[in-house]
Amino acid sequence: MPENAKEPGAALKQAEELYRIHVHAHTGATSVAAGHVHMHPGVSGVAQGRGASHYHRLWGATTYNDGHFHTYNGQTGPAELLGDGYHTHYFRFDTSYNEGHDHVLAGIVEPAREMAG
Numbered sequence: 001m002p003e004n005a006k007e008p009g010a011a012l013k014q015a016e017e018l019y020r021i022h023v024h025a026h027t028g029a030t031s032v033a034a035g036h037v038h039m040h041p042g043v044s045g046v047a048q049g050r051g052a053s054h055y056h057r058l059w060g061a062t063t064y065n066d067g068h069f070h071t072y073n074g075q076t077g078p079a080e081l082l083g084d085g086y087h088t089h090y091f092r093f094d095t096s097y098n099e100g101h102d103h104v105l106a107g108i109v110e111p112a113r114e115m116a117g
Helices: 010-021
Strands: 057-061 071-075 080-083 086-088 090-094 104-108
Touching: 071 090
Parallel strands: none
Antiparallel strands: 057 071, 080 086, 090 104
């Protein structure tokens, strides 16, 4: 028997830690601004918070288009349960302001299992 299995609540603590390890892929097109769009491919940060109220940080750079790119740094909304052990998150925030404009990133991240393993 593992040593930590003898501690009260050890299994729950381990399950919570596994839950926090997951990340989500995201991709999509920004809003149209100044006559063009950018793509925003990436992977979220690990879960922050606990249970159904956890969030993920999304940060990175858009694709280079129309002579420039934008950076972004935002946070998803809380987990939205999908069933069969999966969940997703909505997100909506602005990119950096470059070349006289910014764009909006909005959508959902790729579904992930509620528990790793």
